Amino acid sequence: MTELMPVGVLGARGRMGAAAVAAIRAAPGLELVAALGSSDPLDPLVSAGARVVVDLTVPDATYDNVVFAVRHGMHAVVGTTGWTPERLEQLSAVLVEAPGTGVLIAPNFALGSVLATAFAATAARYFESVEIVELHHPDKIDAPSGTAARTARLVAAARSAAGVPEAPDATRDPLDGARGATIDGIPVHSVRLRGLTAHQEVLLGSPGELLTLRHDSFDHASFMPGVLLGIRSVAEHPGLTVGLDGYLDLQTGAAS
Numbered sequence: 001m002t003e004l005m006p007v008g009v010l011g012a013r014g015r016m017g018a019a020a021v022a023a024i025r026a027a028p029g030l031e032l033v034a035a036l037g038s039s040d041p042l043d044p045l046v047s048a049g050a051r052v053v054v055d056l057t058v059p060d061a062t063y064d065n066v067v068f069a070v071r072h073g074m075h076a077v078v079g080t081t082g083w084t085p086e087r088l089e090q091l092s093a094v095l096v097e098a099p100g101t102g103v104l105i106a107p108n109f110a111l112g113s114v115l116a117t118a119f120a121a122t123a124a125r126y127f128e129s130v131e132i133v134e135l136h137h138p139d140k141i142d143a144p145s146g147t148a149a150r151t152a153r154l155v156a157a158a159r160s161a162a163g164v165p166e167a168p169d170a171t172r173d174p175l176d177g178a179r180g181a182t183i184d185g186i187p188v189h190s191v192r193l194r195g196l197t198a199h200q201e202v203l204l205g206s207p208g209e210l211l212t213l214r215h216d217s218f219d220h221a222s223f224m225p226g227v228l229l230g231i232r233s234v235a236e237h238p239g240l241t242v243g244l245d246g247y248l249d250l251q252t253g254a255a256s
């Protein structure tokens, strides 16, 4: 008989956590052994023998949760936002002490979003201007979204590597916030609106043309195939992987 993969979920009563719990319960080969909330200690992950921990909590808690998992020999699949470059560096140092353990930090588990971000990074060098608009439900506590932050960083890195000059902007003395937040020089605008789930547009402009790369998640179901792929693949990817694209061959669409 094939052994089931024991999985624990943190943030199990949240929007993403509840969807992940249901998806794991329904997934062949996986067994949900712990489903914990904000007031629970983390020890049940260890006593239940979780091999993979899925973190879907809040930016303030996720680092400590992941370090707990890594120090107890568990792999981690993380959808929670708030991972700054400094935090990622700290986590990499922790992982050096745990060779063989894998952590996936996935700002977005939806395949369409992963592709849209990759397309944006490819297109970024060819346009004079790039701005990002992310739109979410109003219960989201962080802004800008983790997806927008990662998209901005990848777009900025691609433009810098290609020697693209700064985008033109003649604005003088804007009202605070009018031009959005700036991540690595890329303006990011956040909309919070009842009725929305998770949406992003990358606007790329050059004289006489506009390329819009838009992705919409209408339902948390959009994230579940990526969560399950992460759980099934994380043990084969020791160390830190940022972005689900690290587990995908985007040329052929195959999982690596």
Ligand SMILES: NC(=O)C1=CN([C@@H]2O[C@H](COP(=O)(O)OP(=O)(O)OC[C@H]3O[C@@H](n4cnc5c(N)ncnc54)[C@H](OP(=O)(O)O)[C@@H]3O)[C@@H](O)[C@H]2O)C=CC1
Residues within 6 Å of the ligand: 010, 011, 012, 013, 014, 015, 016, 017, 036, 037, 038, 039, 056, 057, 058, 059, 060, 061, 078, 079, 080, 081, 082, 106, 107, 108, 109, 110, 142, 146, 223
């Ligand atoms: N990567 C992706 O594809 C996606 C990522 N996200 C991200 O996932 C995270 C969760 O989103 P969402 O489910 O909408 O949020 P919710 O607010 O619905 O859920 C968050 C959960 O985190 C738990 N929590 C709160 N504080 C703590 C704490 N200090 N320690 C441990 N757990 C805590 C809460 O548990 P309790 O209910 O027990 O108090 C709550 O259920 C966010 O960062 C969001 O941006 C969201 C969607 C997709």
Ligand SMILES: O=C(O)C1=N[C@H](C(=O)O)C[C@H](O)C1
Residues within 6 Å of the ligand: 081, 107, 108, 109, 136, 140, 144, 145, 146, 147, 148, 197, 198, 199
């Ligand atoms: O909070 C959400 O809902 C989402 N959070 C992630 C993010 O901040 O990028 C992923 C997705 O946008 C939904």
